[in-house]
Amino acid sequence: MNIVVLVKQVPDTWSERKLTDADHTLDRESADAVLDEINERAVEEALLLKEAHGGEVTVIAMGPGRATDAIRKALSMGADKAVHVSDDALHGSDVIATAKVLAKAIGTVEGFDLVIAGNEATDGRAGAIPAILAEILGLPQVTQLRKVTVEGTTVKGERETEEGVAHLEASLPAIVSVTEKINEPRYPSFKGIMAAKKKPVTTLTVADLGVDAGEVGLGGAWSGVIEASPKPPRSAGQRIDDEGVGGSKIAEYLVGQKLI
Amino acid sequence: MRDPLELLDIRSLLGEEDRDIQATVAGFLAEHARPHVADWFEAGVLPREFARELGKLGVLGMHLEGYGCAGTSATAYGLACLELEAVDSGIRSFVSVQGSLSMFSIHRYGSEEQKLEWLPRLAAGEAIGCFGLTEPDFGSNPSGMRTRAVRDGGDWVLDGTKTWITNGGWADVATVWANTDEGVRGFLVPRGTPGFSTRDITRKLSMRASVTSELVLEGVRLPDSARLPGATSLGAPLSCLNEARFGIVFGAVGAARDCVEVALDYAGTRVQFDRPIAGFQLTQRKLASMALAVGNAMLLALHLAGLKEAGRIRPEQISAGKLNNVEAAVAVARESRTILGANGISLEYSPLRHANNLESVLTYEGTSEIHALAIGQALTGLSAYRG
Ligand SMILES: Cc1cc2nc3c(=O)[nH]c(=O)nc-3n(C[C@H](O)[C@H](O)[C@H](O)COP(=O)(O)OP(=O)(O)OC[C@H]3O[C@@H](n4cnc5c(N)ncnc54)[C@H](O)[C@@H]3O)c2cc1C
Ligand SMILES: Cc1cc2nc3c(=O)[nH]c(=O)nc-3n(C[C@H](O)[C@H](O)[C@H](O)COP(=O)(O)OP(=O)(O)OC[C@H]3O[C@@H](n4cnc5c(N)ncnc54)[C@H](O)[C@@H]3O)c2cc1C
Numbered sequence: 032m033n034i035v036v037l038v039k040q041v042p043d044t045w046s047e048r049k050l051t052d053a054d055h056t057l058d059r060e061s062a063d064a065v066l067d068e069i070n071e072r073a074v075e076e077a078l079l080l081k082e083a084h085g086g087e088v089t090v091i092a093m094g095p096g097r098a099t100d101a102i103r104k105a106l107s108m109g110a111d112k113a114v115h116v117s118d119d120a121l122h123g124s125d126v127i128a129t130a131k132v133l134a135k136a137i138g139t140v141e142g143f144d145l146v147i148a149g150n151e152a153t154d155g156r157a158g159a160i161p162a163i164l165a166e167i168l169g170l171p172q173v174t175q176l177r178k179v180t181v182e183g184t185t186v187k188g189e190r191e192t193e194e195g196v197a198h199l200e201a202s203l204p205a206i207v208s209v210t211e212k213i214n215e216p217r218y219p220s221f222k223g224i225m226a227a228k229k230k231p232v233t234t235l236t237v238a239d240l241g242v243d244a245g246e247v248g249l250g251g252a253w254s255g256v257i258e259a260s261p262k263p264p265r266s267a268g269q270r271i272d273d274e275g276v277g278g279s280k281i282a283e284y285l286v287g288q289k290l291i
Numbered sequence: 292m293r294d295p296l297e298l299l300d301i302r303s304l305l306g307e308e309d310r311d312i313q314a315t316v317a318g319f320l321a322e323h324a325r326p327h328v329a330d331w332f333e334a335g336v337l338p339r340e341f342a343r344e345l346g347k348l349g350v351l352g353m354h355l356e357g358y359g360c361a362g363t364s365a366t367a368y369g370l371a372c373l374e375l376e377a378v379d380s381g382i383r384s385f386v387s388v389q390g391s392l393s394m395f396s397i398h399r400y401g402s403e404e405q406k407l408e409w410l411p412r413l414a415a416g417e418a419i420g421c422f423g424l425t426e427p428d429f430g431s432n433p434s435g436m437r438t439r440a441v442r443d444g445g446d447w448v449l450d451g452t453k454t455w456i457t458n459g460g461w462a463d464v465a466t467v468w469a470n471t472d473e474g475v476r477g478f479l480v481p482r483g484t485p486g487f488s489t490r491d492i493t494r495k496l497s498m499r500a501s502v503t504s505e506l507v508l509e510g511v512r513l514p515d516s517a518r519l520p521g522a523t524s525l526g527a528p529l530s531c532l533n534e535a536r537f538g539i540v541f542g543a544v545g546a547a548r549d550c551v552e553v554a555l556d557y558a559g560t561r562v563q564f565d566r567p568i569a570g571f572q573l574t575q576r577k578l579a580s581m582a583l584a585v586g587n588a589m590l591l592a593l594h595l596a597g598l599k600e601a602g603r604i605r606p607e608q609i610s611a612g613k614l615n616n617v618e619a620a621v622a623v624a625r626e627s628r629t630i631l632g633a634n635g636i637s638l639e640y641s642p643l644r645h646a647n648n649l650e651s652v653l654t655y656e657g658t659s660e661i662h663a664l665a666i667g668q669a670l671t672g673l674s675a676y677r678g
Pocket of ligand 2: 675
């Protein structure tokens with residue numbers, strides 16, 4: 032089975048995440064960049080499928096130069112090769128542009144059977160890339176899965192919702208997205224880490240993919256960030272000493288906040 | 292700044308691969324060890340299952356080639372020891388003894404059969420190894436050891452007692468050093484061999500998250516195939532100790548780094564006289580001195596790793612690293628503790644736990660005094676500790 036995993040490098044959720052003042056895009060310098068945890072799980076799922084069915088795992092990342100760190104992490108976990116789309120023209124790309132570029136990049140992987148993405152990136156949080164990709168590529172999409180299996184030329188999955196569990200299937204090739212419930216990603220082995228640097232990574236520009244630079248980047252985005260301000264810090268709590276009427280004082284407070 | 296090593300931008304000295312390995316070990320420990328280590332220390336245990344997880348991670352014998360080992364650089368091994376000891380010296384001790392004493396002794400001096408039998412299981416953490424050199428009456432001076440192995444037909448019969456043996460009570464295989472008519476020899480003694488027993492040492496005030504035991508050998512009969520064929524003198528166990536000491540050179544930096552991180556964090560939030568105590572000049576002097584000590588120790592460790600990778604590290608250089616870095620770490624741990632005030636004596640905070648552990652590290656793998664004398668001998672050409 033030939034599997035493609037879409038991986039994104041994101042600012043570590045533990046570090047302070049901000050937008051730049053200049054163009055309101057992500058300030059990539061201010062935070063440690065890591066392979067998005069949901070994408071670690073996507074890679075893990077691909078490796079499990081490869082272990083069960085054989086084949087090859089290719090990771091694709093669109094991102095700046097240092098996204099190579101995220102790619103290397105995926106390769107040290109056990110992915111076989113990578114495509115890195117890196118181009119200054121991509122800075123500030125919106126979801127549609129990102130999906131267009133990723134679709135072209137997926138097209139460079141010959142004979143892929145399955146594309147695995149995260150359900151939502153922790154920084155952009157659009158949660159839309161997998162669906163847009165399916166639309167562009169004309170492939171079935173099975174999204175938001177907590178379980179994935181492949182039987183013959185069919186991919187089956189379980190989607191957990193508030194109403195219950197939906198059992199879904201589609202014929203390959205298809206696009207799936209996975210949620211954080213899908214698995215526990217492995218730690219890369221030391222041998223894997225040492226092997227990673229010898230694995231092939233193809234770096235491509237927008238031009239290499241035949242995408243018009245005007246369609247991507249901040250200039251090509253359909254929507255823009257006008258202003259961004261940090262959440263106000265939490266103010267100190269209000270202390271209520273219980274002198275027999277503590278309960279009703281709390282209720283009064285909640286009513287005042289329009290919470291009850 | 293949280294990590295005092297950032298002061299000197301130590302990261303920039305590390306290669307990508309070594310950094311990735313360090314980050315993997317740190318990530319694993321943050322999840323599987325840090326939340327539990329104070330409890331382990333208090334209870335005086337290291338869970339057997341945790342050893343297996345370390346095996347899965349690949350740290351056991353990670354710097355050895357083949358037989359299920361990853362074959363990493365010396366620097367990567369050092370950085371792993373640093374992260375392990377940043378959590379607790381007991382965890383680093385377990386890994387040092389397993390990888391650098393037990394596995395290394397087999398890897399370097401064992402027969403092909405011995406390597407195939409033990410190394411893959413030891414690497415996976417399925418089997419545990421220990422290294423018995425110290426005896427009740429012979430610590431710094433192992434050449435006087437009383438444990439004897441006597442040939443009896445094709446077999447050997449071993450008698451003697453080893454003490455203060457890390458992993459002893461757990462071990463599936465003990466590398467035991469004994470005097471013979473032909474000189475010092477090493478033997479692999481499997482657990483359960485008749486006449487071989489162990490007794491754990493309890494009531495320790497240091498290195499509590501580590502098993503330390505006595506090994507008793509009473510007429511233990513072993514075939515000649517249990518002897519390490521490559522080991523033909525006391526030089527063999529001493530070469531193993533040099534391997535383990537290298538890990539300590541880095542490990543001590545980890546313990547010290549953790550203490551400074553805790554002290555920095557505490558000083559920034561603890562308010563006295565209406566100011567965070569980090570704002571007092573005396574506190575800043577302490578923090579500055581500690582950050583320098585940790586940074587210098589790290590630079591020394593990386594320099595020694597470079598010499599080791601180039602294949603030309605000399606024993607007195609390892610002595611310099613062990614002596615300097617462990618003494619520096621002890622001083623940093625104690626100083627960090629003062630910044631924490633009364634809270635510093637609680638197990639809720641790591642500095643005093645590290646300080647207590649480091650007392651063992653000062654003593655084992657050659658005491659500070661012995662390493663000072665080894666350096667003294669290299670400098671003067673005169674041996675002060677041997678007649
Ligand atoms: C600071 C900031 C500013 C932004 N400003 C704008 C704006 O002005 N206008 C606008 O329309 N959008 C804006 N965005 C959204 C941004 O364009 C999206 O982050 C990006 O297009 C992808 O969407 P997502 O990450 O939310 O994808 P999601 O759909 O949440 O991601 C789902 C999965 O798709 C895959 N994937 C997503 N991106 C990549 C990638 N680059 N490489 C490989 N796989 C990937 C991963 O598998 C991921 O888990 C902004 C985002 C940020 C962080
Ligand atoms: C937690 C722990 C784990 C250990 N694990 C192991 C293990 O796995 N395997 C193993 O074989 N051993 C192990 N040891 C033993 C350790 O290696 C010895 O304790 C160490 O070699 C010192 O020996 P000793 O305790 O007998 O002290 P001694 O040799 O009696 O020394 C006592 C003091 O005298 C000083 N001294 C001795 N000779 C001289 C001299 N010539 N000049 C100046 N000063 C001198 C020493 O420096 C020390 O300060 C462990 C010890 C501890 C505490």
